[in-house]
Amino acid sequence: MxxxxxxxxxxxxxxxxxxxxxxxxxxxxxxxxxxxxxxxxxxxxxxxxxxxxxxxxxxxxxxxxxxxxxxxxxxxxxxxxxxxxxxxxxxxxxxxxxxxxxxxxxxxxxxxxxxxxxxxxxxxxxxxxxxxxxxxxxxxxxxxxxxxxxxxxxxxxxxxxxxxxAATADDSKVLDMLNTYYTMFNGAKKSSHILFASGDTEKAQEVLDQINAGTLDFAEAAKQYSTDTASAADGGNVGWDAINSFVTDYTDALDGLSVGQVSGLVTSDYGIHIIKCTDEFTCDGKATSLSAYPQEFVDYISNIVKDQSKSTAYSNWFNDYKAQADIQNNxxxxxxxxxxxxxxxxxxxxxxxxxxxxxxxASADTNADASATEDSSESSNEKSSDSENSGQ
Known part of the structure; x- marks a missing residue:
């Protein structure tokens, strides 16, 4: 990898x-x-x-x-x-x-x-x-x-x-892409977590017990105890699973949670997590307004559309620039x-x-250009915060 x-x-x-x-x-x-x-x-x-x-x-x-x-x-x-x-x-x-x-x-x-x-x-x-x-x-x-x-x-x-x-995103194009790829977002879950060091099981269990007893607010616990300081500042929020990459241990635990439900202790390569599902989204691809989608999804797709527009404009400019050049092949x-x-x-x-x-x-790769959507999606994922990765 x-x-x-x-x-x-x-x-x-x-x-x-x-x-x-x-x-x-x-x-x-x-x-x-x-x-x-x-x-x-x-x-x-x-x-x-x-x-x-x-x-x-x-x-x-x-x-x-x-x-x-x-x-x-x-x-x-x-x-x-x-x-x-x-x-x-x-x-x-x-x-x-x-x-x-x-x-x-x-x-x-x-x-x-x-x-x-x-x-x-x-x-x-x-x-x-x-x-x-x-x-x-x-x-x-x-x-x-x-x-x-x-x-x-x-x-x-x-x-x-x-x-x-040229890096612009018309609302109609963004909505069209959201509806076209709605299956990517349908069933998406948003979550927060509290991360403890791998050897801190006793403290993690103590905090979990207080959360379950209702004597400690999850977001406040994240701010106070989580070693993932970036997400801790936002109450442990690590965003939507549809547009972020989480490790398997984390996603498996999140898949089993309903909105508002808190997991048990979940161990991953990053340490010990307590995970809370904070939202879930469903859609059918027939939305007539961007407001039907969470803003994070709108922003994500907007960035892809902007990247596509800029890439197309750059390709057109370069083709013209190349056509005007004096190129001699011997x-x-x-x-x-x-x-x-x-x-x-x-x-x-x-x-x-x-x-x-x-x-x-070896097989030849004769495609001159990779999919703009894939490139833009990869670029967006690479820009994910460290807090998202550690929550993964």
Missing amino acids: KHGALLRKISVVGVSAACCIALVGCGGTNYGYTGGVAATVNGAEIQEDTITKYIQDFRTSSDLTSDDDWGNWMKENSFDPATVRDQVIDYYVENELKKQACDEKGITVEQSQVDDEINNMKANYDSDDAWKQALSSAGLTEDQYRESVEAGLLDEALEDAVAGD DMPENVPYNLDMTKYDNSDSSSDNSDGSSNG
Whole structure:
């Protein structure tokens, strides 16, 4: 799961996605292949060896180092060496264009921002060794990962600069999306909790007994006793389960509660919880007003709609910017190591299968864009507060 989060941070589209090596910029390193220039972007050169290394790294990481495995993979995914090269070149072209646009607009990223992003990612790992192992598994050095983080932050800043004004959410669109995805919210429960340290069972039971006896208010108990200080300030409120991620122990206990009901002691990796169900929501997807939904759901979907609007505006702007650029792609050298005569594979229907009937190689991701709703939802979840996570 943690490796997956790391890979999502650095992956790019098409063939490049499978490479999982986010080398940014045009790169002038000669890796000892053929040399030469693959393409120019407004005069800036993209070196042929940079493209070759990217493809060769992909072959290595995907166990496609033999000519037959590589040829069969290309056939299965409707590629040939030239189209693979074109996709990788396009990735570098777009990176260079975004870099040039940032330079034109004076957009920069502070190194402290990059440090913060990397430190936040490192915090998901138990040790520095585990972090280095995650990088190694992704085929990255920390410097390469750092470059990818910086490129991502620059891209976000560029999007804000050219499309930030488009981040709007019309009420009718928000309501339509709420009704369309109403099953996500139907049956949702809102809860509060009081969190105790794992070894503090006696105190937790004492507080629970007082709450059940009616001598101690739940919200006041959260403020006084909960180690989750962020939610404690709000009476233990950790929000709706439909738009927050809670650990299984917590959700299992919450599922069994009715509104106003308090759980027993619930143990999770975070400690000992006392959970109270504070609200439950039902809907049928036929609401005619936003007021039919809790404000938290309205805000959640509004942010998704805003992100979609901004993303569309940014994509349109970038496509226009790219169309106006002077981009020159040079012919593929015949002697690049990934070049094959594909006629052998075009005429064979069985060579792609192993003797055991299984298919070899990695599958290509040919989708250029992920779902805007999924990206926005992930972004919203990543911004959940620490208090929500600890209540999880």
